[in-house]
Amino acid sequence: MSEIFRPARPSELPEIIRLMTHSFPAPTRTMSWWEETLVGNPYGGRDPLWVGEDDGRLVAACQLYPREQWIGGSRMPVMGLGAVAIAPTHRRRGLAGRFVSAGLRRAQERGDVASALYPFRISFYERLGYGLAGEAHQYRVPPEALPDAPERAGVRLADSDVERAALRKVYDAWIRGQTGQMHRSTDAWDRVWESTDVSAVVYRGEKGEAEGYAIVRYRADLPSAERYLEVEERAWLTSAAQRGIYAWLSSLGDQWRELLYRAHPGEGFAEIVRDPRMPWGSAPGWGLWFPSATLLRGPMFRLLNLRAAWEMRSVAAADAMTLGLEVVDEQVPENGGSWRLRLEQGRVEVTSDARGSADTTLSLSIGALSRIFIGDLAPSAAVAAGVATAGRSDSLPLLDRLLYLPRPWTYDRF
Numbered sequence: 001m002s003e004i005f006r007p008a009r010p011s012e013l014p015e016i017i018r019l020m021t022h023s024f025p026a027p028t029r030t031m032s033w034w035e036e037t038l039v040g041n042p043y044g045g046r047d048p049l050w051v052g053e054d055d056g057r058l059v060a061a062c063q064l065y066p067r068e069q070w071i072g073g074s075r076m077p078v079m080g081l082g083a084v085a086i087a088p089t090h091r092r093r094g095l096a097g098r099f100v101s102a103g104l105r106r107a108q109e110r111g112d113v114a115s116a117l118y119p120f121r122i123s124f125y126e127r128l129g130y131g132l133a134g135e136a137h138q139y140r141v142p143p144e145a146l147p148d149a150p151e152r153a154g155v156r157l158a159d160s161d162v163e164r165a166a167l168r169k170v171y172d173a174w175i176r177g178q179t180g181q182m183h184r185s186t187d188a189w190d191r192v193w194e195s196t197d198v199s200a201v202v203y204r205g206e207k208g209e210a211e212g213y214a215i216v217r218y219r220a221d222l223p224s225a226e227r228y229l230e231v232e233e234r235a236w237l238t239s240a241a242q243r244g245i246y247a248w249l250s251s252l253g254d255q256w257r258e259l260l261y262r263a264h265p266g267e268g269f270a271e272i273v274r275d276p277r278m279p280w281g282s283a284p285g286w287g288l289w290f291p292s293a294t295l296l297r298g299p300m301f302r303l304l305n306l307r308a309a310w311e312m313r314s315v316a317a318a319d320a321m322t323l324g325l326e327v328v329d330e331q332v333p334e335n336g337g338s339w340r341l342r343l344e345q346g347r348v349e350v351t352s353d354a355r356g357s358a359d360t361t362l363s364l365s366i367g368a369l370s371r372i373f374i375g376d377l378a379p380s381a382a383v384a385a386g387v388a389t390a391g392r393s394d395s396l397p398l399l400d401r402l403l404y405l406p407r408p409w410t411y412d413r414f
């Protein structure tokens, strides 16, 4: 066995597509669909195809997409891992683990400070240092369950270039205050508008400025009794825009019996929606309790360059402390060992010299640290869950406050 992991050569595309058709078979995925998917990279950047050979045969392929993710107001270069395919003759011998590990080091060397993905199985990627990093609450309610409001008059269809440009501007401003969303190029937006079943609206405030939007999918592909309106994305910069978007959705009840809406955990959607109750029989209740929403998870996140990522990470400016870290990282050993993080004046200074004193020290895996970094897990919650140990637990409430970020979520999929 002689394994080599390396960037793909352009001439290898047909062979990579053959590999992909074994790992992701579907009648609609033709050669040209795969070509477009693998070569067309709407987010731009360097060539992302990564392959593995065994004794000269191509047996592994995946995408190391160059992406940029917004985390606590900073735009970070992140590798989006996608389409990991191992030849059906080479499974269950650790090849995917070794292949992805080599891809992580490759991405770190090209300057990516972290990586994001959607897992086929959580435990597989946890072993490779990723941690869960995203949560959405999925509601199924009739449109009338949302409140109407006068701001509904400010909602217009985004079917012109002008309105779509305004929508994009809202997204670009909104992602700065969110955590986990991806920066989108013009090509990435073009891909959103390519979908024939997607529509969008923009909310314009009293002064005519775009302040919010919703992108929806008309699920007319389903049998008529099961059709619903799916809200793919929503974003707002003002509470008037939020009211306007909810009010617009509330007005669609004569056409759509049901809305599928994914709320951010911090959105307070259960307070806004009337009778937040899932359709009868769709999930088990608990005695007189009824199911209200489905908890969705999906995105995972991993630090690739601990020092560079933390030096880009904003922290609360109100206080200061020195955090010691004892990190285990099997795939990217440079991240392992002892670190000192000085959290002060809203930023982080990182040193690998562990001799100085620290207010507390966390001992943890790179996966747990990654979840803390992106705001999915507070340090005290990590200690309570047993995924980290703390030298002094009385410093944890301060550390929680310093590292607080809005819970992460990600709309883009790859």
Ligand SMILES: CC(C)(COP(=O)(O)OP(=O)(O)OC[C@H]1O[C@@H](n2cnc3c(N)ncnc32)[C@H](O)[C@@H]1OP(=O)(O)O)[C@@H](O)C(=O)NCCC(=O)NCCS
Pocket: 022, 023, 024, 082, 083, 084, 085, 086, 087, 090, 091, 092, 093, 094, 095, 096, 097, 098, 118, 119, 120, 123, 124, 127
């Ligand atoms: C998912 C996929 C990439 C895994 O590839 P793989 O090379 O079989 O994966 P690995 O061998 O590295 O790991 C799989 C499991 O086998 C185990 N394993 C490794 N060597 C083994 C061996 N000699 N004997 C038995 N099991 C072994 C690994 O420990 C791992 O289990 P764990 O995660 O529970 O610890 C492959 O099945 C595939 O291409 N599937 C279809 C496409 C897909 O779903 N891709 C992922 C979506 S992005």
